[in-house]
Amino acid sequence: MDITVTFRRTEPSEALKVYAEEKVSKVRKYLDVPVEAHVVLSVEKFRHQADVTLIVNGTRIKAMEETGDMYSAIDQVMDKIEKQVKRHLQKIRERRPEGARPEEEGEGEEASAAADTESVIAVEQMIAKPMDTEEAVMQLNLSKQEFLVFRNAKSLEVNVLYRKKDGSLGLIEPAS
Structure with missing residues (x-):
């Protein structure tokens, strides 16, 4: 850092x-x-100014603060800069296209090749823990998984809670 x-x-x-x-x-x-x-860092009469400019990959992030004390001006301007840097990084993450992940591109080709030769089924065993729907929502939000299999504590049936593409959650319950 220069x-x-x-x-x-x-x-x-x-x-x-x-x-x-x-x-x-x-x-x-x-x-x-x-x-x-x-x-x-500049001083005019009783005003102390701190002006900070960051250049990150050609992007200019700038903030200025004016107080009665130079140290507090530096602290306050760095709080502003930190917020702007976080906002800039969030924008970069949001602009990244979802289809640009290299893992997914290769999987699509492999899946079509496997479908041509024979059907392959991956078997994974999971323990369906008994819990309320609210607790399952909380567990799914805490994990980075796309779905959660659990046993509904009220009905004792196996349910599946999944994350939709738009970010909302869906629940699959067996029909009675």
Whole structure:
């Protein structure tokens, strides 16, 4: 991470420079790519301004904060930068097309080749634990699986709770 600290209309302070560099370097935990950071610390009468610009893969993330104390200005501007970095990463995740996963592309070809030769069935044994539907929803949300097989505590029947493509949940119950 390349960090540049500039002082305007104030005496350069090594303590402020180290503090600003330390705060900016904490953003590194969110980013895997090289980041260029420019920090401008300036003083006008009683106003202390901290202006931070990050350049991440050509994207410019910028924030400014003005307070009566330089350290609090640095803290507040880094809170803003952190929120913007998280929002930027969320946008990148949302834009990624679902069909672009390399594992799924290969599976489609293998499945069609296997269907041509013979039908292959994978057998997996699961223990259907007794639980309420609400508890099953909570268990499915906590896990990264697409479905959950459980025994309904009220009816003692085996149910399947699954995650739909739109993100909502579906429940399969046997007909009585």
